[in-house]
Amino acid sequence: MTTLTTPRRDASLWDVADSILGALEMVRRALFFIWPTYIFAAYVSCALFFANRHVLMGDALSRVASAWTIAQGFQPHLAAIGFVWGPIPVVPEIPLLWFGHIWRPLVTEVIAGSIVTAAFGAMGVYMLYHFLLERGVSRMTSTVLTLGFAFNPLILIYSTNGMSEIPYIALLIASLRYFSRWEIRGRTMDLGIAAILVGLASWDRYESIVATIAMAGVVSIIRWRATIDRPLPARRQTIFAHLLIVFMPTILFFGTFILFSWSLTGTPLAQFSSVYGNSSLVKIAGSPIIASVQVETVSNRLMHLAPFLVVEIFFLLVAIYFRRWSVRMGAIAIVGLPLLFDLYGLTSGLQFDFLRYLILAIPLVVVVGAELAVNGHAGSFVACVSVVVTMGTAFWTIGIPDMALQEYPYHQLMVGQEGATLSDVQLEAPTAVAQWLDAQNLPDDSILTDATYGGRVIVGSRYPRRFATSPDRNYFTIIDNPYQHGIRYVITVPTNTGAIYPINEYYPTMFDGCVPNTQLVFQATGLGRPSYWRVYKIDGPISPSSAVKSTHCTAPLPPNVF
Amino acid sequence: MSDAAALEYYQRISERFPQPPQDVRIAAEEAARNGLEGINDDVMAKVAFYPWQRRFWITVVVVLTVGFILDPVITGSILSAFLVVLYSLTVYGRMRITFTGILSDPPKQDLLHLVADDDLPMYTILMPAYDEPEVIRNLVRAVDEIDYPHDRLELLLLLEEDDHRTLDALLEVELPASVRVLLVPPSEPRTKPKACNYGLHFARGKYVTIYDAEDIPQRYQLRYAVAMFENSPDNVVCLQARLDYFNDRQNLLTRFFSIEYATWFGCILPGLQALNMPIPLGGTSNHMRTDRLIELGGWDPYNVTEDADLGLRLAQNGYRTLVLDSVTMEEANSDTVNWIRQRSRWYKGYLQTWLVHMRRPRQSFQHVGFRGVLGMTTVIGLTPALAAVNLFAGLITVFFLVGLPSFLSGVFPPWVVYMGTAMFFFGNALVIFSSILAMIKMRKEHLVWACLLFPLYWFLMAVAATKAVYQLIVKPSYWEKTQHGLTEAGE
Incomplete structure (x- = not known):
């Protein structure tokens, strides 16, 4: 008696390889017809080139910082989208940033x-x-x-x-x-x-x-x-x-x-x-x-x-x-x-x-x-x-x-020159701040910063949720009474950076160390603007009214900053 | 009226309008009530819930009740999450269907000339009426206005035997030769589908259609239907013409109703057709091949939306329904209370129809495919169900927006809140947007401003749907007694 079925062959490694190759071939064919994919690939290649040389723009970085904060929580925290800007560039970044721990440049180089x-x-x-x-x-x-x-x-x-x-x-x-x-x-x-x-x-x-x-x-x-x-x-x-x-x-x-x-x-x-x-x-x-x-x-x-x-x-x-x-x-x-x-x-x-x-x-x-x-x-x-x-x-x-x-x-x-030193946004100093803060094992929402410059620190951190940043709903109540709201560290920059930094608006003398109950614990300098960053530890309640020039100043402004 | 008097009255009427022999009438009446049972007893809506469906829904209710007693927060979260997802999917499905319909090009009317006068077949019009003496005037006018050879036109006026008001009026006029009066023997259920089944028994036409007494069909509709039938594949057994209202400017309610009908017949049905999904028929102006309709057992006399049911039954049997690009003008219900009564009956009928067609889910999947079941569920089953949920969901959203988020965020997980809020804004806006597009497509731009007020109409729908769901649960057979199919059909 003849059998009509083909004899069964055990699946070997070759079959697996075959089907993978087949799938790849299908993808290749599909890509051939979807020419915008090539435009996309060209843009991404250029992006990698620029990122590799650390040229980036501050607003893009702040957006990624917002998306990074949202992506790293189980509970979506939509205020962090940052309504200073519209949600469009931020929201599509969120799923990409779920992989931000695996490939850091996604965050740190705004990729x-x-x-x-x-x-x-x-x-x-x-x-x-x-x-x-x-x-x-x-x-x-x-x-x-x-x-x-x-x-x-x-x-x-x-x-x-x-x-x-x-x-x-x-x-x-x-x-x-x-x-x-x-x-x-x-x-x-x-x-x-x-x-x-x-x-x-x-x-x-x-x-x-x-x-x-x-x-x-x-x-x-x-x-x-x-x-x-x-x-x-x-x-x-x-x-x-x-x-x-x-x-x-x-x-x-x-x-x-x-x-x-x-x-x-x-x-x-x-x-x-x-x-x-x-x-x-x-x-x-x-x-x-x-x-x-x-x-x-x-x-x-x-x-x-x-x-x-x-x-x-x-x-x-x-x-x-x-x-x-x-x-x-x-x-x-x-x-x-x-x-x-x-x-x-x-x-x-x-x-x-x-x-x-x-x-x-x-x-x-x-x-x-x-x-x-x-x-x-x-x-x-x-x-x-x-x-x-x-x-x-x-x-x-x-x-x-x-x-x-x-x-x-x-x-x-x-044109083949080095562009990074010309860029406004320089990340060495804020990254140093981020790394130091990461090492402190802090709870969520315990570091006060904001969206203007805070983003540069946040992208450097592995724990974006530890930062209390604008525009949270209760940001301005936190900034009024940081200690009572669980804030233990404040990131400060000099007052003459050319952009508004709410912490400097509320505590103009904080950077100089003139606010009681605060203690300078870390500082970093680098290129770009601002070039000087300080981290203050808060040991007790402070409020904007306590921020007066006084003899308490522990760290006068060094002459090399601005 | 005593039996003797009734008999005497019947004899007087039948002298003027000859009726079939008594044994034929009784057989026809019996078939009209139970004919479907003989062919397929599973498809009748005599009982709303099949045993397993009853058990299923009771289980759901019990589980939810126990859940709410044990842990209201978790149960509320799961339920709301489920509803939000279901709601989103339904809105997506409806939009997919509507936009497909908006994009579909209407078929060309030049088919009109394809069938020569001599080749036109016999055509039967069923015109059920109950307690509508004014029907007579319309009847004479209707026969005059229909452009179809009168020797091949048969108009069966279906009246209840004890409808004396109409019959008295009838005695006073001279009827055109093509009109035949059929007296339906009185029996329960007294519904429009039963009357139609009775008429179908005596129909001689190759094709059959239903018009309500006050309908104004487009002059060439029958010719066009014949042409379209002759040029369609054999499995096309039904053509649904577009219904429209002539009193759309009367008040806000008739405007809403017209917007809804224009969207339904102008966009959703063509969309269902393009997506190859079952098409629920509208109340009138559906044209059918008589032999196939008889084969299928006619209409379900126990279903209050027998038209929608028949549309799905055709699809279940492998037949197709197409949209006929011809209009029949009707009168829109202009009274809110009356509208809610009518709508709650429709919604109850929709639920009933969906339950009937989901009695054997596996079979349904085999017959109309996954896509068909999806369409059926989206358009028929979920329309009333979610209209009812709408009331509740709208209230919750309003609460949320006026500043009770702290209370509600305990009940709903954040992604449900975000999704629900997004649905509230974008889902609703998309529906309004699509109806504005539909109005432009249907050349009803004078109704566009009413589209913006459509949420008011949803509120009415929600009330009607809540009433329908309540009645389906508490008194599943209630409509059989109160339903005056023939009057309501003419509302």
């Missing part, structure tokens, strides 16, 4: 933040490419414009450093893509997705509200024109309905942000009103940040960063006027108006004088380029040249320290 921005960057690049294709730009031109955007030095830097710029731009571009689909196909669902994406961006940067307003304006005009044959009440109703679609997500996201901020930290709009808020920071004397930049300065900077933007706009206006090109202004308005708002913010002192507030100029070059490129070869040529030239001008601009205070160290690394 968790880098991975998040790299992912957003890759998403933005993917969305941009499809926006261009769907808009009708040829495949070739789309590829050039997309790569020109993806590897523009400024975009590259911010895709690797954990800041909020790239999530903002990526969400804006994604929103743009769906908005443009709505313009082309007329499906309200696409408009809904666009509105949700731009609303989500308000969890990253509040300026995205300007993009929502721009979108609402464009939608009103489009619907008004499209319903020309309908009676007036019907036209009003359709515009009202579409405006609801546009505004609802932004109102919801921004509203919940305010509500949660309020319920978790006690301040509805920490971004504006807290001691870390922009208005407070801009007011600080001795700050390297100069409020209220001149219009000439800002336009000069913009002309350095993206001079061909003007060329493109000129070309577009001429073509519209003389050649009757049909141009969709929607996409341009959605990126352009927020940029105009940033320019206004810079000149009116709402925002700091940082180059990164002009970063929207780069996607705007591509978006204006798209409108040129859909109208023929000449347009495509101008668009491609503009985008490629912008790569060069952006690189040139970040090489000028006066213009690009924060980006200059990255430029130095890119």
